[in-house]
Amino acid sequence: MAATRIGIIGSKGRMGQAIAAIIETGEHELAGGADAGEDVAALADRSDVLVDFSTPGALATNLHAAIGAGIPLVIGTTGLTEKHHAAIDDATRAVAVLQTGNTSLGVTLLAHLVRQAASSLGPDWDIEIVEMHHRMKVDAPSGTALLLGEAAAKARGVSLAEHTESGRDGHTGARAEGAIGFAALRGGTVSGDHSVILAGEEERITLSHTAENRRIFARGAVCAAEWLIGKNAGRYTMNDVLAL
Numbered sequence: 001m002a003a004t005r006i007g008i009i010g011s012k013g014r015m016g017q018a019i020a021a022i023i024e025t026g027e028h029e030l031a032g033g034a035d036a037g038e039d040v041a042a043l044a045d046r047s048d049v050l051v052d053f054s055t056p057g058a059l060a061t062n063l064h065a066a067i068g069a070g071i072p073l074v075i076g077t078t079g080l081t082e083k084h085h086a087a088i089d090d091a092t093r094a095v096a097v098l099q100t101g102n103t104s105l106g107v108t109l110l111a112h113l114v115r116q117a118a119s120s121l122g123p124d125w126d127i128e129i130v131e132m133h134h135r136m137k138v139d140a141p142s143g144t145a146l147l148l149g150e151a152a153a154k155a156r157g158v159s160l161a162e163h164t165e166s167g168r169d170g171h172t173g174a175r176a177e178g179a180i181g182f183a184a185l186r187g188g189t190v191s192g193d194h195s196v197i198l199a200g201e202e203e204r205i206t207l208s209h210t211a212e213n214r215r216i217f218a219r220g221a222v223c224a225a226e227w228l229i230g231k232n233a234g235r236y237t238m239n240d241v242l243a244l
């Protein structure tokens with residue numbers, strides 16, 4: 001059987017290079033890469049699947065290229081707004097798209113644990129999500145923090161957007177009841193640390209994940225790309241890939 005040809009959008013970036021390294025040492029074929037100002041449609045034409053770890057501003061072009069070539073797309077880029085998500089939803093009528101803020105096995109499992117904890121403990125346990133990333137990261141809260149916040153909100157049957165508290169500074173007043181709080185730290189070369197703290201009366205539970213190297217995201221992205229080939233048009237997550 002022919003090797004799967006994977007095209008990387010954002011190929012010269014930290015993640016693009018990590019993904020290329022995984023592909024080159026595995027059974028897949030690197031179809032090539034596209035970076036700012038390069039032709040994603042041409043890359044799509046010579047790929048079986050695309051992986052996008054670039055920037056939100058490139059999303060529309062990337063979706064268009066995947067639809068044009070009739071191939072699936074893994075979106076790992078974070079910092080997406082509601083408008084970006086609406087564009088993804090539109091595209092999923094034509095092709096298979098997997099979008100996630102974190103492609104690692106560990107974080108996918110962590111989100112399950114958060115959901116379980118948040119639904120077992122009830123709303124009188126305050127939820128705070130703390131993340132730390134390298135000094136070059138441009139978006140906050142991280143895509144992973146938002147994914148974990150969504151897991152907690154879902155467990156409580158509430159909308160995350162309506163319960164988010166982030167960027168506290170100055171005289172903020174007391175914490176809103178039912179809030180899901182976010183704090184973002186930046187510095188050094190941290191690949192990605194996330195903790196979800198559930199704080200109750202005189203006790204606290206902390207569920208954490210530490211990414212020791214961005215290879216974990218790269219492996220997850222390649223695994224997701226492989227899994228997505230041949231799937232019906234629609235929107236998928238890492239839960240589908242890992243059957244969680």
Ligand SMILES: NC(=O)C1=CN([C@@H]2O[C@H](COP(=O)(O)OP(=O)(O)OC[C@H]3O[C@@H](n4cnc5c(N)ncnc54)[C@H](OP(=O)(O)O)[C@@H]3O)[C@@H](O)[C@H]2O)C=CC1
Nearest residue numbers: 010012013014015035036054058076077078101102103217
């Ligand atoms: N879902 C997950 O598991 C993970 C997601 N990420 C996310 O992936 C994204 C990339 O992260 P990272 O690799 O660290 O970032 P980098 O800044 O290192 O890489 C981004 C790359 O995208 C390129 N780029 C910029 N504009 C475009 C464009 N219009 N079309 C194609 N490529 C473009 C950049 O080129 P140039 O430098 O020339 O602008 C750069 O090479 C971020 O959103 C990050 O949060 C990261 C790790 C894991």
Ligand SMILES: O=C(O)C1=N[C@H](C(=O)O)C[C@H](O)C1
Nearest residue numbers: 078101137142143144191192
């Ligand atoms: O920018 C990064 O580096 C990372 N981004 C993702 C996020 O925003 O959560 C995933 C990972 O934590 C690394």
